[in-house]
Structures are given as C-alpha cells and as structure tokens.
Amino acid sequence: MKRDSRLSSVLHALLHMADHDGPMTSEALACCMSTNPVVVRRTMGLLRKAGMVSSERGHSGGWRITGDLNRITLRDLHDALGEPAVFAIGNKTEAPECLVEQAVNAALDDAFAEAEALLLSRFQNVTLADLAANFSRRFAERRQTKD
Amino acid sequence: MKRDSRLSSVLHALLHMADHDGPMTSEALACCMSTNPVVVRRTMGLLRKAGMVSSERGHSGGWRITGDLNRITLRDLHDALGEPAVFAIGNKTEAPECLVEQAVNAALDDAFAEAEALLLSRFQNVTLADLAANFSRRFAERRQTKD
DNA sequence: TTTCATGTAACTTTGTATGTTACGATTCGA
C-alpha cells in the first residue's frame, strides 16, 4: 500500500526551517525533501491553517515557523494534516449486516483503537524541539566520529 | 488509502466455515463475503500453507478448517497473510543520508514500533474460538430482542 | 514594471489491493 508520508515530510521541512534564518521558499524545501514545490505548498498550507507556519509571497518571500517549537507536537501536526487514516489494514465492510462479520469487526476495531490511541499519545509526547535536539546530538556524534 | 482487508475477510470466512458441516467451496465463501472465488482461493491458499485449512478438489471438494479454533489467533492469521504493513503512514525515505531526516525517522519509527507491538499483542490474545463465542452472544442477543 | 514568490485548480503518474478471465489439474460419481 502506498503510504502517506506527509507527516515525515513536514517534520523534515520544519526542522530545516528551524535551522535556517529567514523564510525558505517552497522550491528550497522541495529540493531538500526531493519532492515538488507545489506539493510543499499544498502540505504547508495545511500547517498554515493550523497556525504553525506563515507564508509570504513575492521577493524574499517563503515559509516561516510561527509556532513555538516546544509546543508543537507530532500529534498537532498529524491533526493539522487532517488526521489521515493510521492503518493500512481494515475491515472489509464498515457496517455489515452479517452477525459473524460484526463480531469480527468488533474484535479488530478494539485492537486498532488501542493501538491508535497509543500511537497518538506517543505523538503527543514528542515536540519539534525534541527532534531538533535529537538532530543536534546526531550532528555532534558525526563530527566526533570524523575527528 | 486503500486498506488491506484480507484479515477481516479470512476471519469472516473461517467463522462461517466453523459454523458449517463439511467443506465449503470458494464460490460459497465468496458469496457470503461478497467477493470473488479466485480471491478466496488466493487468500485461503496462504492459510493452507500455514496449516490452518485444507482444500480438496473435485466433486464435493472445498475448504475445511484443520487447525484448533482455540489455538489460532489473529496474530497467526496476520502472519499467515505475510505480515502485511500495518500502517498507512510512513517515512518518506527509509535510509536517508540527511541527519535531519534520520532524526525524524527515528522518532516516528519508535512510535510506530510501539503501536505495532501493542496491536500484535492484542491480536495474539484473540483466538478464533473467542470470536465464535462473541458471535454466539450476538446471535442470542438478537433473538432475545426479536422475541 | 519586472521578477520572484505563493495559491490553487486541473490533470497525470504511479503503486497497490482487489476483481476478472481463462484454462489446466484433480477428484468424484454415473
């Protein structure tokens, strides 16, 4: 199944933006994420609606983080992207008449609901600042290895 | 995103088979699952390889459960189906060079791994016999409502 | 006023699950 990689993409973009002075253009972001500027605008537009970034048109325009890195969590981003479906596995029929299938759906739905709740609670516990710190650690480690 | 509904489908099929004397043909199973006989064979074939069902060709042939309903778990079925990807969300790149992206992937992978582990452990705690019992309860309840 | 940027609609491409057709292989019963 083709996976939705927008969360991964916007995280990548946001961290680059956090590490960059001034606004970054869709083109620049697209470049470091090996995708397309239009895709960037489309996705970042959702974050703008959620108040996490702002955009400016024209000369020296581009995208800027407006939120607090310590406050924006992965969960917030997931929500901003429209809470896309988490699972690639699911029921064949959503509201079946067959009692057998209802029993099957109920069991699967329970398990999926628990797993989704756990995933989202983990998402809620990770902020952009955490990720930025994690990146800094990796960066320092690599320098050390090279010396 | 289009979801893989094979687990749901085979569960439905297996419970019908459990409630039926003698083998059931692919056609009969396809009918009660509103799908196609070839799809049934394709999917049930995977369960056969895992020793959960057997098939017989020719007159009065069809599919039969060979395993113990108390021993076959949802996890076993998931495995028999080839452990398909659980999540519809994922990383943009699996092994990126960019350290920023590595930090992002690491955080997401952690969360996904935890959620997947929980899901699979839930799957492991549910047997076909449990589902059959659940169905019987629903069946009894519906009769009561109708009386 | 030209250039650089976003905003967005419309369309194309690509990947994957599912559905379908076709036919061979096997088994049973008449």
Next chain:
DNA sequence: TCGAATCGTAACATACAAAGTTACATGAAA
C-alpha cells in the same frame, strides 16, 4: 471412461489514493 465440479494459478483489468506536474492567477519587492 466420461463429464461435471472444484481447486490452482497465471495473466490481465479495474479502482482508488498519494504524489507529482502543469498552468496560470495573485501579490510583493526591487
């Protein structure tokens, strides 16, 4: 032995969604 029923499987078709692309309008700055 023959024919109908049934699985086994390859090959192809369909459907749908994510991502990519094109095109052009809009707005801001030099």
